[in-house]
Amino acid sequence: MxxxxxxxxxxxxKTFNALLEKLELQKDDQLYLLGDFIDRGINSKGVVDKILQLKNDGYKVDCLLGNHEWMLMNSIYDYKKFENWMKNGGSITLDSYKISELDYIKKIPHDHLQFFRALEYYIELEDYYLVHAGFNFKDPDPFSDYESMIWLRDWHKNIKPEHLNGKKVIHGHAARIITKLFEDLKNKNTLVYNIDCSCVYDSKNKLGVLCAFNMDDITIITQKNLDN
Ligand SMILES: [Mn+2]
Incomplete structure (x- = not known):
């Protein structure tokens, strides 16, 4: 396992599917997907279809909420939020569902909306906390600030290790170059792993990499972007 x-x-x-093939995922493996499945890239619907298919086929997949899924859900009844979502990569997501902006997002398939609604803010394991963006350590109880879990940036400097109960944190949200992650992997004192290696961005300058973080070996398996 x-x-x-x-x-x-x-x-x-395509990139996600290729990475899964490299992993040769087994049914007793556990996959954690840390949010932002949608927006900016060409086939958001295809990503969610694949996740739902894996779950239906009996693979163990647990998924977290990202700020992009939050924007989608909060756009349904709030036009200002809808406009903001469109500016942040939402319109290409509607294209992938073949829904026009006028038709609006009420036409997104029911099982997809149900999937988005069921996403969790964070997962606590014996050895890790998993979250999309991060935890707000300026709050006396970082695990009560849900907004920060999907939006926060530049929070590493505020970490209070005493709040982590000896666990490490894995998150995404803040796209960066993969060499930074390699540095964190080498350092045995690393408390926080940011595994967002800028998948959707241009593969020039070593961006455009999707990575699977092996949580037991502390190694990564990478896949260059195949969608752009
Ligand atoms: Mn994000």
């Missing part, structure tokens, strides 16, 4: 975490797939379904 292996445990992998993947984050920020952002509509890159």
């Amino acid at each position: 292996r445990r992998f975490a993947i984050s920020d797939i952002h509509g890159c379904s």
Whole structure:
């Protein structure tokens, strides 16, 4: 049994599928997907279809909420939020569902909406906390600030290790170059792994990599973007 975490797939379904093939995922493996399945990339619907298919086929997949799924859900009844979502990569997501902006997002398939609604803010394991963006350690109880879990940036400097109960944190949300992750892997004192290696961004300058973080070996398996 292996445990992998993947984050920020952002509509890159070919890349996601290719990474899954490299992993040769087994039914006793556990996959954690840390949010931002949608937006910016070409096939958000395809990514969610694949996740639902894996679950239906009996693979163990647990998924977290990202700020992009939050924007989608909060756009349904709030036009200002809808406009903001469109500016942040939402319109290509509607294209993938073949829904026009006028038709609006009420036409997204029921099982997809149900999937988005059921996403969790964070997962606590024996050895890890998993979250999309991060935890707000300026709050006396970082695990009560749900908004920060999907939006927070630049929070590493505020970490209070005494709040972590000896566990490490894995998150995404803040796209960065993969060499930074390699540095964190080498350092045995690393408390926080940001595994967002900029999948949806241009593969020039070593961006455009989706990575699967092996949570037991502390190694990564990478896949270059195949969607752009
Ligand atoms: Mn995000």
